[in-house]
Amino acid sequence: PPDRPLSVTEWRKLKESLGNPVRFDIKMxxxxxxxxxxxxxxxxxxxFATMETGTLSYELLLRYLSLCVSGGHDAxxxxxxxxxxxxxxxxxxxxxxxxxxxxxxxxxxxxxxxLLQEVKKVFTPSSRNYGDIIAAAVLHGDMTTAWxxxxxxxxxxxxxHQETWDALFKGVKKTKEVEGLEEAMSQSEHQERLxxxxxxxxxxxxYPQYSLASSIKTSFxxxxxxxxxxxxxxxxxxxxxxxxxxxxxxxxxxxxEYQQLKDRVMTDIIQGQDVFNKTTPEELEHFKAFVQRKPxxxxxxxxxxxxxTNKDKSKLxxxxxxxxxxxxxLTVLVLGRKHMLRATRSWERHxxxxxxxxxxxxxxxxxSEDDPFLLYATLHSGNHCRFVSRDLMRDHKACLPxxxxxxxxxxxxxxxxxxxxxxxxxxxxVRFQSILKYDTTIQTSGDSWHVPYDDTEDRSTYEVPxxxxxxxxxR
Numbered sequence: 485p486p487d488r489p490l491s492v493t494e495w496r497k498l499k500e501s502l503g504n505p506v507r508f509d510i511k512m513x514x515x516x517x518x519x520x521x522x523x524x525x526x527x528x529x530x531x532f533a534t535m536e537t538g539t540l541s542y543e544l545l546l547r548y549l550s551l552c553v554s555g556g557h558d559a560x561x562x563x564x565x566x567x568x569x570x571x572x573x574x575x576x577x578x579x580x581x582x583x584x585x586x587x588x589x590x591x592x593x594x595x596x597x598x599l600l601q602e603v604k605k606v607f608t609p610s611s612r613n614y615g616d617i618i619a620a621a622v623l624h625g626d627m628t629t630a631w632x633x634x635x636x637x638x639x640x641x642x643x644x645h646q647e648t649w650d651a652l653f654k655g656v657k658k659t660k661e662v663e664g665l666e667e668a669m670s671q672s673e674h675q676e677r678l679x680x681x682x683x684x685x686x687x688x689x690x691y692p693q694y695s696l697a698s699s700i701k702t703s704f705x706x707x708x709x710x711x712x713x714x715x716x717x718x719x720x721x722x723x724x725x726x727x728x729x730x731x732x733x734x735x736x737x738x739x740x741e742y743q744q745l746k747d748r749v750m751t752d753i754i755q756g757q758d759v760f761n762k763t764t765p766e767e768l769e770h771f772k773a774f775v776q777r778k779p780x781x782x783x784x785x786x787x788x789x790x791x792x793t794n795k796d797k798s799k800l801x802x803x804x805x806x807x808x809x810x811x812x813x814l815t816v817l818v819l820g821r822k823h824m825l826r827a828t829r830s831w832e833r834h835x836x837x838x839x840x841x842x843x844x845x846x847x848x849x850x851x852s853e854d855d856p857f858l859l860y861a862t863l864h865s866g867n868h869c870r871f872v873s874r875d876l877m878r879d880h881k882a883c884l885p886x887x888x889x890x891x892x893x894x895x896x897x898x899x900x901x902x903x904x905x906x907x908x909x910x911x912x913x914v915r916f917q918s919i920l921k922y923d924t925t926i927q928t929s930g931d932s933w934h935v936p937y938d939d940t941e942d943r944s945t946y947e948v949p950x951x952x953x954x955x956x957x958x959r
Contacts, residue, residue: 485515489528492535509533513547523560526551542572546579553582561586577607584609585616593620597629608640615648622655630655631677638684646696649681653699671708678703682933686926687887689894697937697953704933704955711958718952723922727954730932732922735899737867737892745892746863752883754860763852771846771857778817778844780865783809783902785843786854786873787820793874793904801908803835805872806842808914816843819857821850862900872902872916874944895923898948924948931957 490498499508509529516526526548534540545568552560565583568575575583580603587596596617603609614637621630630652637644655674682700685692692700701714717727724731737745754768791802802818809816818839825847827833839845848857855877862871877897884890898919905915924936933955936948943949 485512485519485521486525487521489522489524490532491528492532495529495532496536509536509541509544510547513544513551517547517551517554521551523551523555523557540567540571542568546582549579549582553586556589558586558590562592574606575602577603581610581613584613588616588620593617593624596620597633600633608642611637611642611644611648614642615645615651618648619651622651627655627674631674634677646693649692650696650699652681653678653696653703675707682926682928682935684887687891689891689925691936691938691949694937694939697935700935701953701955712955713958714953714955716951717954718950719922721921723920725934725952725954727952728932728956730929730934732934733925733927735895735920735923737896737899739867741892742867742896745889745896748884748889749859749863749893752885754856763848763856767849767852768856768860771848772860774846775861775864779815781817781844781861781869782814782865783816784858784861784865784869784871785809785816785818786858786871786875787818787824787845788854789873789875790904791824794907799830800835800910801904801914803839804908804910804914805904806839809872810842817861818843818845819854819861820845820847821852821854822847823850870900870902870919872904874903891925895925898923920948931959 486494486498499505502508505511509532512529513526516529530540530544530548533544545564549561549564549568552558552564561583568579580599584596584599584603587593587599600609600613600617603613614633618630618633618637621627621633634644634648634652637648684690704710704712705714715727717725719725719732723734785802785805787802790805791799793801793805806816806818824831825836827836846857848854855875858871858873859877862869884893900919902916902919905917908914926933926935928934933953935953935955937951937953938949939951940949
């Protein structure tokens with residue numbers, strides 16, 4: 485693409501020199517966007533397109549709009565908005581999202597609220613759309629609008645971005661700085677709503693990033709007359725906070741919690757409508773009968789998942805894991821698929837025979853998913869039974885009806901999931917990552933909060949953060 489604005493004649497010459505390609509203007513603005521070109525060059529392309537065809541297409545304006553928004557040229561965005569509103573009866577998702585983002589950064593942010601209302605007539609806005617306007621409302625001290633939009637976002641079942649929570653926690657300090665604005669929402673009401681966010685994160689197994697944890701810390705420390713102090717810390721192996729010494733919640737479920745979780749999983753996941761997308765009623769009944777006949781298991785192994793621990797195709801890791809569990813004197817169930825029984829280079833018959841000698845085995849149809857079987861067998865065996873898998877079963881939390889049950893599901897998972905530590909090497913004992921004694925989740929005792937936060941980008945899903953924010957209140 486050119487490195488300066490061109491005249492209409494120069495654009496025409498460039499187009500001819502390229503053999504008059506179809507959609508020349510669209511291809512050219514793509515190239516300008518990709519190379520991060522100056523806006524004036526794109527403007528000169530628009531002038532050329534107008535002279536050539538007498539009009540500007542929706543697609544070309546949309547590409548130009550992307551260029552304006554990504555470059556922060558908000559005044560230019562307003563002009564494009566006027567042109568597009570005048571020329572086209574409606575705007576699609578792409579344009580609406582860009583306008584909402586741009587308007588939200590300016591004094592005209594309230595127009596983004598109107599745009600959102602328009603969008604809602606046609607489709608559900610994204611959590612990013614809501615987040616942009618919520619951040620703008622907070623910035624301009626209008627907490628009432630910010631929380632109303634947040635409630636709407638949650639009611640639509642969308643997941644807020646961490647930046648949106650960050651804006652709301654930062655909202656505490658902005659309110660004081662906005663002069664002359666009648667603040668309809670009291671400080672205590674705002675604080676209640678923020679605690680609601682922390683409880684939502686607790687129930688849904690969400691860990692704040694460090695930047696959000698910092699905003700949470702500051703928002704507590706700023707509360708007038710409440711004397712909160714925040715510190716960055718970690719937990720001892722026994723589950724004590726290294727900062728305030730208080731005991732973190734145990735990873736163990738009580739007998740009542742375990743029963744409650746088991747009932748819900750059996751009803752909502754194992755017998756839920758959803759499950760038969762993954763298996764057949766006959767196969768599930770066949771499996772239940774199989775489990776009833778067997779002794780209670782100590783460990784249930786997700787065979788395919790464990791076999792794929794090593795990147796090579798040898799599948800030896802499954803035999804190694806089963807051998808280690810047998811050595812520990814445990815009663816083991818291996819869940820596999822029927823194709824594992826067909827002798828191939830990956831699934832050597834000798835190895836599969838050894839596995840069947842060392843463990844109880846159940847092989848499902850190749851189209852079935854293992855999760856419902858894994859959950860059923862592990863929960864049926866009792867609270868002592870653990871399972872081996874690197875999988876995180878995130879899909880299942882959606883089947884569970886309420887936050888409290890979801891929280892118990894994650895807690896059970898963290899306390900019962902064995903993950904192979906590193907790779908499996910021939911002739912070397914298999915090691916499992918140790919299960920912590922305490923629960924890594926946001927928790928409160930009234931005059932203290934403990935918030936585990938993410939300080940790394942590459943944490944595996946089955947790992948939990950090691951760093952904590954400790955918030956204590958001086959009485």
